Amino acid sequence: MAKQTVFISADHGLAIVYFLQSDVVPTLLDAGVEVVILTDDGLKEQIEQRFGREGLHIEGLRLGEARKYYDTVSPTQQWWLNFLRRVGSSNRINTEAMDSHIRQVDAEAVGKRKLLMPFMKVAISILRRSKTARQWLVRQQYAFSPDLYTDLFEKYQPSLVLASTPGWRYDRYLLRQAARRGVKTAAVVVGWDNPSSYSLPGAPMDWITCWSEEQKRELILGSDWEAERVHVGGIPSYDGYFRREWLMDRDEYFKLHNLDPNRKLLGYACSFITFSPNYQNVEAIARLVAEDKLSQPSQLLVRLHPNHFMDEPLFAGEREKIRQLAREVPNVHVVEPVPLGGSLGYYSGEDMPEKTSMMAYSDVFLTVYSTMVVEAAIHERPILAVCIDAPGGWNTPGRFDLPLTEIGNWPTHQRFRQAGAGRVATNATQLQQAINLYLEQPTVDLEACRKFIRDEVTYTDAQAGKRTGQFILSCLEKSQGSGQ
Structure with missing residues (x-):
């Protein structure tokens, strides 16, 4: 060549x-x-x-x-083309995730965007059924x-x-x-x-x-x-997980976060915060830990989401509430993603040893159907999707949110559930029962977890x-x- x-x-x-x-x-x-x-x-x-x-x-x-080009050259036309491109998939696949985005745009639309939304829903309906329409839309973007x-x-x-x-x-x-x-x-x-x-x-x-x-x-x-x-x-990004090349020593990792080596570790990774608060999940787990309601003495390590560091008062407010909870409640700790810098923000590979070690050493790994369920499955950890609804959602007028009990049919969420790779808890009782099950029987879903990984990432070599x-x-x- x-x-x-x-x-x-x-x-x-x-x-x-x-x-x-x-x-x-x-x-x-x-x-x-x-x-x-x-x-x-x-x-x-x-x-x-x-x-x-x-x-x-x-x-x-x-x-x-x-x-600048996007904001100044026919910005309205570019915005609608991008929106239709994003949600205009054929209905031959599960469109639940895209449908939620449509609901969000509709709920938050104001002015001319609100007036145009009914026509755009008709356009989406056509796109969902017509390959010719989808090809036409793709060409219009160019x-x-x-x-x-x-x-x-x-x-x-x-x-x-x-x-x-x-x-x-x-x-x-x-x-x-x-x-x-x-x-x-x-x-x-x-x-x-x-x-x-x-x-x-x-x-x-x-x-x-x-x-x-x-x-x-x-x-x-x-x-x-x-x-x-x-x-x-x-998925090349996960080769390092399979090689265990980012894994820190357990004692070193526990010392890093002042964790108690004699307590079971519950690792919770915040997720889905664009659509829903996570605080109610974190608080429910912290309460079980603090009140010794679990079958074994435990501790909670909460990983904040990169979006918690966006210039968004709701997300920043939740970040501070979680930090405050960790200061007030014993055996609750917080870890924060490391920024790469520039406009790439907190989605980075700077803390791969941190992420790897958190998953590998969690006796139970908890999140809201995050991609980290795949990563935790690679580490063969018991996985629990915590989907406790926040009363009133974000409680902010004009702000769209989704109850966590309604997102189980999003494509990746559905595959996780149908695979039996982990459990789902929608209230405090289910949360307590699922954590106790995993603390007592950590390998109960292991074979399903292994099959889930083979299906989702194909290559484990x-x-x-x-x-x-x-x-x-x-x-x-x-x-x-x-x-x-």
Whole structure:
């Protein structure tokens, strides 16, 4: 293969883990491919210092310019196109997650957006039933294709542009420009729920690699991908879990958080806070711990969600309530995600040892159907989805929220439940019973948990990064064969 160059859009902290803290990029570099990582402009030096090696180049993704274009060039039209793209999947797949987003937009709409919403619901109904309509919508998006990266295309002459989504984020502008220049495009699926939550491509795409046959089915049936363009490669971000390469020593980890080595550890990862408070879950678990209502002496470690650090008073308020609870209630502790910096925020790989150790050493792992149920299952921990409704939700006029008892049929949530990979608690009594069951019989759901992992991530051999890298190399070969 002649010397070729790949652009990789890493516009999210999880994408940094996927591409750079796995074997994906090293596999490309070892094959002699030049790799250009496009990421947050403020992080170029930091990423260069940590991951730099011959053949790897770091450039800015110009997210500020992309946002400005989105906000100033027909912003209303772009917003509606993006909304319809996100929720316009075929109804041949489970659309519960997208339907909740529609409900949110409808409930929070004001002004002209409120007036247009009934017409958009009709449009969504058509999109759900018509492949022709979906293809038309996808084409309409391409009218918005600014030349933000012309100098980079001319400097590096890439043969392939790879992104962590098929144009679902601001990466759509890079991918659209690539397609207009005749450069092949590919995407990876970084998130467990992505194919069932974000729907149609936002740019012309040639290939995509995903975690599992289930995700492939969602892409084909929901978003009209051709089967031969969808590759199942597993999830490179989790290779480190299978290798246990991030795991801290147990004594060291317990000392880090002032945990009692003689008490059972309940690890709770906040989740779903965009739609619902988590405080009622945390408080219910803390009460069981503090009042010794569990079968064995226990302690609670709460991991705050990255969204708790957004510029959002509701989320920040819950963050402070959880911190205050930990100060007042014995045997309750808090751990906070570590920010990567720049616009990539608190979704980062900076604390993979922390995440790994929390899951590995939790005697029971609890959350609200977070992707961390998959990660905890890899560590073969008992898993409990805590779905206690918050009275009144966020209790904020104009703010949409969802009762946690109503989200069990979201696609990934449903698969977790149907697999029997863990239990679900919707009230304090069920919570107490489920925790006690797992404290007394920690392996009761282990075989179902292992099957769940095989179904959801496909490959458990810690080779997903190399496998995905090889897939990208095959895309380069096809690009070369087509004259790119």
